[in-house]
Amino acid sequence: MLNPDSVGRTFAGVDVITVTQDEINSFAAVIGEKNTAVAPPTFSIKISLREFESILTKPDIGLDWTRLVHGDQKFEIFRPIVAGDSLTTSATIESYKVAAGNEIVTVRSDLFNGAEKVISSWSTLVVRA
Amino acid sequence: MIEVGTAIPSHEFEINRTLLKQYADASGDQNPIHQDEAFAKSVGLPDVIAHGMLTMALAGKYISDWAGGPQNVKEFSARFTKPVIVPAGKSVDLTVSATVLEVTTTGVRLEISATSQGVKVLGMAKAFVVQGV
Numbered sequence: 001m002l003n004p005d006s007v008g009r010t011f012a013g014v015d016v017i018t019v020t021q022d023e024i025n026s027f028a029a030v031i032g033e034k035n036t037a038v039a040p041p042t043f044s045i046k047i048s049l050r051e052f053e054s055i056l057t058k059p060d061i062g063l064d065w066t067r068l069v070h071g072d073q074k075f076e077i078f079r080p081i082v083a084g085d086s087l088t089t090s091a092t093i094e095s096y097k098v099a100a101g102n103e104i105v106t107v108r109s110d111l112f113n114g115a116e117k118v119i120s121s122w123s124t125l126v127v128r129a
Numbered sequence: 130m131i132e133v134g135t136a137i138p139s140h141e142f143e144i145n146r147t148l149l150k151q152y153a154d155a156s157g158d159q160n161p162i163h164q165d166e167a168f169a170k171s172v173g174l175p176d177v178i179a180h181g182m183l184t185m186a187l188a189g190k191y192i193s194d195w196a197g198g199p200q201n202v203k204e205f206s207a208r209f210t211k212p213v214i215v216p217a218g219k220s221v222d223l224t225v226s227a228t229v230l231e232v233t234t235t236g237v238r239l240e241i242s243a244t245s246q247g248v249k250v251l252g253m254a255k256a257f258v259v260q261g262v
Contacts, residue, residue, distance in 0.1 A: 023155070026154070026155040027155045027156065027186075029151070029155070030148065030151050030152045030155050030183070030186065031186050031187050031189070031190040032142075032190060033190055033193065033199060035193075035198050035199055035200075037200075038198075038199050038200045039199070040186060040189055040190065040193065040199050041189040041192070041193065041199055041202040041205050042182060042185050042186045042189045042205070045156065045182050046155075046156045046157055046158075049156075049157075049158060049182075050157060069181075069209070070180075070181040070182065070209050071208065071209060072206070072207060072208040072209060072253070073181070073182065073185060073206065073207060073209075074204070074205070074206035074207075075204065075205045075206070076203070076204050077202060077203050077204070077205070080199060080200045
């Protein structure tokens with residue numbers, strides 16, 4: 001179970017993530033996107049989900065990642081990610097509830113290139129009962 | 130002419146196990162429910178299912194194409210209502226279509242529909258795109 005005291009907390013990512021052209025190309029290839037000058041609109045989930053996993057599964061937060069399904073997802077893209085971006089991340093646990101034994105947590109991810117906010121996204125994650 | 134209610138022609142993507150592996154590698158999401166049939170069934174799923182985010186990525190490609198490129202997609206949201214079930218050795222469809230919900234001075238809001246094998250797999254799916262078309 002998620003520690004309810006963690007709701008509202010924001011966690012700064014420890015690493016600066018440098019985006020490579022190769023990883024944009026690989027992601028674009030899956031969906032058949034030929035324009036690789038910018039990353040596809042959902043590319044940032046790659047960064048955010050990894051961040052969420054490392055935060056939410058910390059012992060003092062306590063989410064069970066093995067029973068997780070993705071409930072919904074939203075992106076606000078201030079500008080597309082491009083190769084060479086050096087992104088810092090922050091993740092905020094925005095809400096949490098338990099319904100019919102399922103845990104439902106909404107986490108926001110903000111990605112910055114220096115002082116510039118590049119993308120905000122919201123993921124609702126469900127830990128099945 | 131783009132106006133409220135304009136229907137955008139649908140597009141059919143193909144999803145198979147090879148694509149799931151390719152998306153797992155490209156996204157880093159190696160959850161075995163998307164690759165390992167025995168594991169998927171052991172956790173109560175009917176078969177291997179596609180990553181919800183792969184479904185959304187493909188819908189994003191559909192929107193990008195209509196909007197004139199991935200750089201024109203500004204907002205994109207969806208709920209994962211039902212899984213895309215991907216049996217061994219065959220491809221299943223992901224059929225995406227959209228209608229114009231709103232036209233503003235800066236862009237167009239779309240409502241997106243996505244089905245696989247006749248089942249609605251994305252709900253409340255919307256995007257806001259700037260007009261590059």
